[in-house]
Amino acid sequence: MFSSPKEILLITIGEIDTTLIEELSKSLSTILRLRCRLGHISTPPLRAYDPSRGQYLADAVLANLHPGEAERVLGIVEVDIFMPDLNFVFGLADEKGKRAIISLARLKESFYKQPEDQSLLIERAIKEALHEVGHTYGLAHCRTRRCVMAFSNSVVDVDYKDADFCYSCKQSLRA
Numbered sequence: 001m002f003s004s005p006k007e008i009l010l011i012t013i014g015e016i017d018t019t020l021i022e023e024l025s026k027s028l029s030t031i032l033r034l035r036c037r038l039g040h041i042s043t044p045p046l047r048a049y050d051p052s053r054g055q056y057l058a059d060a061v062l063a064n065l066h067p068g069e070a071e072r073v074l075g076i077v078e079v080d081i082f083m084p085d086l087n088f089v090f091g092l093a094d095e096k097g098k099r100a101i102i103s104l105a106r107l108k109e110s111f112y113k114q115p116e117d118q119s120l121l122i123e124r125a126i127k128e129a130l131h132e133v134g135h136t137y138g139l140a141h142c143r144t145r146r147c148v149m150a151f152s153n154s155v156v157d158v159d160y161k162d163a164d165f166c167y168s169c170k171q172s173l174r175a
């Protein structure tokens with residue numbers, strides 16, 4: 001008897017760069033020891049769109065994701081997402097649940113009127129994905145600023161973090 005590795009379903013919502021998804025899969029499988037399966041949805045749900053803000057409501061996009069047989073589901077959107085009382089969020093997760101999403105909108109250098117930087121975007125996406133999936137395993141925000149579970153207010157904070165969990169968060173993950 002042997003147990004198959006646990007799966008995470010990565011759902012691209014919209015046209016997401018394939019290299020980014022490949023790199024994201026590699027990191028998630030190495031660091032979280034989850035096997036990645038790919039899925040696709042053409043657009044976020046229309047009812048999640050707030051025309052006055054030009055953004056999508058994060059938890060309405062999240063609610064639309066279903067893990068199926070997989071242990072976790074992670075949605076990757078290109079559109080900008082928000083939560084009430086927050087201008088934007090980089091991502092969102094069901095705490096101790098199965099669903100998480102990240103948005104690439106504000107991880108792109110072009111959002112800040114800078115030339116696009118694909119490898120930087122991929123690195124940021126990996127960090128935010130690990131962070132949100134970490135929440136689904138019950139990890140809270142970490143005070144170790146280099147830890148991927150540290151809270152990020154801006155891309156400066158995202159860039160400061162390592163694309164990995166600190167020792168203490170790793171211990172909690174394994175538990």
Ligand SMILES: [Zn+2]
Nearest residue numbers: 131135141151
């Ligand atoms: Zn968080």
Ligand SMILES: [Zn+2]
Nearest residue numbers: 142147166169
């Ligand atoms: Zn930590």
